[in-house]
Amino acid sequence: MRVRYITSKVTAVAASAALVGGGSAWIATTAGGQEEPAAAQQAPATIVRRIYLVQRVAPDGSTYLEPLAAPPSPRTASRPVTRTRAS
């Protein structure tokens, strides 16, 4: 069997390959490359390391998070106690 218009066909294949390669690199770098595969959101996460943060109030009144060197003890990690006036 004779393959006709071989140049057109090879061009179509080469253009497709270039578009797949170039397009994927372009997507990765510019157009939405930061997007994770949506299915990843459903994948179970693995806990690599726990960090503990404490919220502090700066002298100017703004708040910031500060990492704790060690996990908080059960006492410090307990809920803040709301002191009520004894009736």
Add this chain to the structure above:
Amino acid sequence: MASTRWPALARLALPVAAIILAGAVALQFSLPADTPPATSAMSSVHRWWYLGRASGFVAFGLLLASVLLGLGISSRVFDGLLMRPWVFDMHQFLSIFVLAAMLFHALILLPDPYAHFSLIELMVPFASRYRPVAVGLGAIVLYGSIIVTLSSYAKQWIGQRGWRLLHYASFALFAGALVHGVLAGADSHQAWAQVAYLVGGLAVVFFTFFRILAARSIARPKPAGPARAITAARGDTASA
């Protein structure tokens, strides 16, 4: 025009081999040497996801081209611009090549470590846990495209009418591919992707209406009377 005698199998094997080569080239493209491996997005594990997204658009473009060339054959819209045998041959070639592109688009997602697609999820309609309807629609489009393409080679068994009826399914398959892209694609909210879908969809609608109008004008009887008389007179003159 270069013409070579090839075995019959080579005609089908050419696009398959080409898409494998395309995958290798794509991977090579995807890993630019001058980017730091830790920070480059394409050197990350997401490269399969990016290749899947890009190959989806390429498959959509190839399907669009195949459908438009097919409409061009029946409506003769490209007769003044392109050689008719070229349009016919490229329509046949693209209808096979797009199958390879669709398969590449689906299977390149298999190694993606985040999406964790299994072969069954990708190939069995509605078996995917990720957007099951949209992904399932893509699988149906793949199988439908295989049937429509194979029908051209089975014309002697299914007949002209059966072949034509199956070919009408191409419109539904194109619409299915469009919906699959919009609903399953991670780029659907991007302006360039929306333009691609809109232009592709409108092009098929436009050429379909052109095809319908062209068929009506061909079916309409030619005006009788003076025109026939002139033709007859010319015939007489020529034969005289």
